Amino acid sequence: MNAPRQHEPVRWGILGTGGITRSLLRGARRTDAVDVVAVGSRTLDRAAEYAREHGIARAHGSYEALLADPDVEAVYISLPNSLHHPWTVRALQAGKHVLCEKPYTRRHTDVAAAFEAAEHAGLVLCEAFMWRHHPQARAIVEMLPEIGELQTIRATFSFVLDRPNDIRLRADLDGGSLMDVGTYCVSGARLLTGEEPELVFGTQVLGPSGVDVRFNALLRFPGGAIAEIMSSFETDHRGLEAIGSEGTIRLTNPWLPTDPDPILIRDGVETPIGFADSYQLELEDVSAAIREHRPTLLGRADAMGQARAIEALYRSADSGLPVRL
Numbered sequence: 001m002n003a004p005r006q007h008e009p010v011r012w013g014i015l016g017t018g019g020i021t022r023s024l025l026r027g028a029r030r031t032d033a034v035d036v037v038a039v040g041s042r043t044l045d046r047a048a049e050y051a052r053e054h055g056i057a058r059a060h061g062s063y064e065a066l067l068a069d070p071d072v073e074a075v076y077i078s079l080p081n082s083l084h085h086p087w088t089v090r091a092l093q094a095g096k097h098v099l100c101e102k103p104y105t106r107r108h109t110d111v112a113a114a115f116e117a118a119e120h121a122g123l124v125l126c127e128a129f130m131w132r133h134h135p136q137a138r139a140i141v142e143m144l145p146e147i148g149e150l151q152t153i154r155a156t157f158s159f160v161l162d163r164p165n166d167i168r169l170r171a172d173l174d175g176g177s178l179m180d181v182g183t184y185c186v187s188g189a190r191l192l193t194g195e196e197p198e199l200v201f202g203t204q205v206l207g208p209s210g211v212d213v214r215f216n217a218l219l220r221f222p223g224g225a226i227a228e229i230m231s232s233f234e235t236d237h238r239g240l241e242a243i244g245s246e247g248t249i250r251l252t253n254p255w256l257p258t259d260p261d262p263i264l265i266r267d268g269v270e271t272p273i274g275f276a277d278s279y280q281l282e283l284e285d286v287s288a289a290i291r292e293h294r295p296t297l298l299g300r301a302d303a304m305g306q307a308r309a310i311e312a313l314y315r316s317a318d319s320g321l322p323v324r325l
């Protein structure tokens with residue numbers, strides 16, 4: 001097969017047919033940079049039904065078969081958390097670029113192994129924190145100097161999870177509220193400080209299935225800022241707020257910015273951000289990185305920072321003690 005030209009869309013395969021793939025496909029339909037050509041599921045029936053529903057050319061009855069499809073250049077992995085790393089490694093071994101759903105892992109050694117494999121093979125690997133691709137993420141960072149010294153960050157993301165069989169409640173699949181929505185709060189605190197935490201203290205409430213259904217934490221950053229984060233499956237709340245010596249900035253809808261469109265509020269003054277599809281922007285970023293041989297917005301350092309922080313937070317919650325990184 002001839003090497004694809006720079007302007008040709010990247011040919012993507014969808015690995016797993018879970019709920020989030022629908023948002024990604026909506027983003028894919030909005031851009032010429034992406035062509036979704038195949039889907040792989042654990043059963044052929046499911047793959048075929050999904051391919052029919054979404055107008056995808058080829059359906060594979062196993063993830064292995066999708067990875068063996070020579071026409072697929074890149075795969076989007078949206079499996080339960082514990083399967084992200086093993087299937088990313090297998091995809092890289094099959095010569096595919098990978099966009100893998102967040103959280104890539106709670107083990108920083110997985111991040112190192114995966115990015116080493118990707119770099120060695122000359123392949124792109126990216127953790128899918130779609131919220132970072134929305135213009136509001138850039139807007140809040142650009143406005144930060146206006147509020148003086150950044151002192152406190154408040155980041156929350158929670159929703160009521162009332163599906164007892166959900167993957168997020170399965171300990172064997174690396175579920176838990178910190179792993180699911182709390183990772184956005186960690187990502188938000190790291191973005192606003194531009195640093196990695198040096199000390200964390202986390203405390204959790206475990207549900208009947210053994211995963212944290214609530215997680216509250218403090219993260220102290222070397223520049224002096226402290227982030228207060230909360231994730232939960234027991235209430236509905238979300239926000240990202242930067243409190244500085246000379247004012248505050250808040251995003252009304254930081255993590256899922258299309259639902260509804262977000263507003264940035266600086267000391268009571270509202271700036272509407274406007275519509276942008278984070279999934280489209282994420283796919284365009286990774287596809288451009290593949291075609292143009294340039295880095296993705298989120299690379300190894302970001303995935304490593306996320307995994308180290310999450311790992312330390314769980315260690316702290318398990319031990320009841322602060323953890324120094």
Ligand SMILES: NC(=O)c1ccc[n+]([C@@H]2O[C@H](COP(=O)([O-])OP(=O)(O)OC[C@H]3O[C@@H](n4cnc5c(N)ncnc54)[C@H](OP(=O)(O)O)[C@@H]3O)[C@@H](O)[C@H]2O)c1
Pocket residue numbers: 016017018019020021040041042043046078079080081083101102103128129130167179180
């Ligand atoms: N970025 C975002 O906006 C966002 C939003 C939601 C979720 N996510 C992330 O995306 C991932 C998937 O979440 P989701 O809500 O799409 O989950 P989901 O609806 O439960 O789908 C997970 C899919 O994984 C596959 N799978 C493989 N082994 C499985 C197992 N043992 N149990 C259950 N499913 C299994 C299944 O696909 P097949 O049956 O086709 O094989 C299933 O449809 C998670 O890591 C989550 O954190 C990201």
